[in-house]
Amino acid sequence: MPINSGFPYPLYLVISERDCAGRPLLWVAEEAIRGGVDIIQLREKEMSNDAFLKQARALKKLTDKFGIPLVINDAVDIAIAVEAWGVHVGQQDSAPLEIAEKFADRLHIGWSLEDIAQLESEQMAAVDHLGLSPIYATATKTDTITEWGIDGISEVRKMTDKPLIAIGRMHAGNAVAALAAGANSIAVVSSICQAPDPRAASQQLKNLLL
Numbered sequence: 001m002p003i004n005s006g007f008p009y010p011l012y013l014v015i016s017e018r019d020c021a022g023r024p025l026l027w028v029a030e031e032a033i034r035g036g037v038d039i040i041q042l043r044e045k046e047m048s049n050d051a052f053l054k055q056a057r058a059l060k061k062l063t064d065k066f067g068i069p070l071v072i073n074d075a076v077d078i079a080i081a082v083e084a085w086g087v088h089v090g091q092q093d094s095a096p097l098e099i100a101e102k103f104a105d106r107l108h109i110g111w112s113l114e115d116i117a118q119l120e121s122e123q124m125a126a127v128d129h130l131g132l133s134p135i136y137a138t139a140t141k142t143d144t145i146t147e148w149g150i151d152g153i154s155e156v157r158k159m160t161d162k163p164l165i166a167i168g169r170m171h172a173g174n175a176v177a178a179l180a181a182g183a184n185s186i187a188v189v190s191s192i193c194q195a196p197d198p199r200a201a202s203q204q205l206k207n208l209l210l
């Protein structure tokens, strides 16, 4: 699959301590990077701010060592504090325009798209890439609304040139179809974080995406 120059990160790992099946997050992250993950988002929904910041600093050291971008979920202040590459926000989080007003030169902004009408939002002016939320309903995040499915990716692809990230129950069995429909990146939690061998799981996915 051709790499998109606006988002040259076909394999996107979203990671949290909770989802690592009892193993240290930094170990899972390093194995995943060695297996070919291109970008990592730290998504900690159940941690204190201080613990999230500490985890983010540790993960930033690791992503810097391997030269891959780090994205922080939701917490713009933590993204700035650790000099992350980007932040990912959803419809209930800080608005992309507000983030861009202060930090456009310091953060790439990802935004969750839950409905086709959101493509018409003024917020789109500040958005660098979109997470299609979700492609398929997943036990990892249960507060989603509808499913885009593979046809939904094609529909959105026709309406925007922004890089599209497919997220929600993505795995080796549906990743190629998602890219063929117009996604530029496949974002996963369980397919890597719950795998007995996260490095091998990452390698398997990455081989499908190249």
Ligand SMILES: Cc1ncc(COP(=O)(O)OP(=O)(O)O)c(N)n1
Pocket (backbone or CB within 6 Å): 014, 041, 043, 073, 074, 088, 089, 090, 091, 092, 093, 110, 111, 112, 130, 131, 132, 133, 141, 165, 167, 187
């Ligand atoms: C790449 C990517 N896409 C979508 C999401 C979901 O973000 P959001 O809707 O804000 O939900 P939470 O992750 O905050 O629960 C994401 N994190 N990453």
Ligand SMILES: Cc1nc(C(=O)O)sc1CCOP(=O)(O)O
Pocket (backbone or CB within 6 Å): 014, 043, 112, 131, 132, 133, 134, 135, 138, 139, 140, 141, 144, 167, 168, 169, 170, 187, 188, 189, 190, 191
């Ligand atoms: C973080 C996240 N956001 C989603 C969305 O739909 O916005 S789904 C999701 C979790 C994806 O986990 P898994 O790969 O285990 O299905």
Ligand SMILES: [Mg+2]
Pocket (backbone or CB within 6 Å): 073, 074, 088, 089, 090, 093
């Ligand atoms: Mg969010």
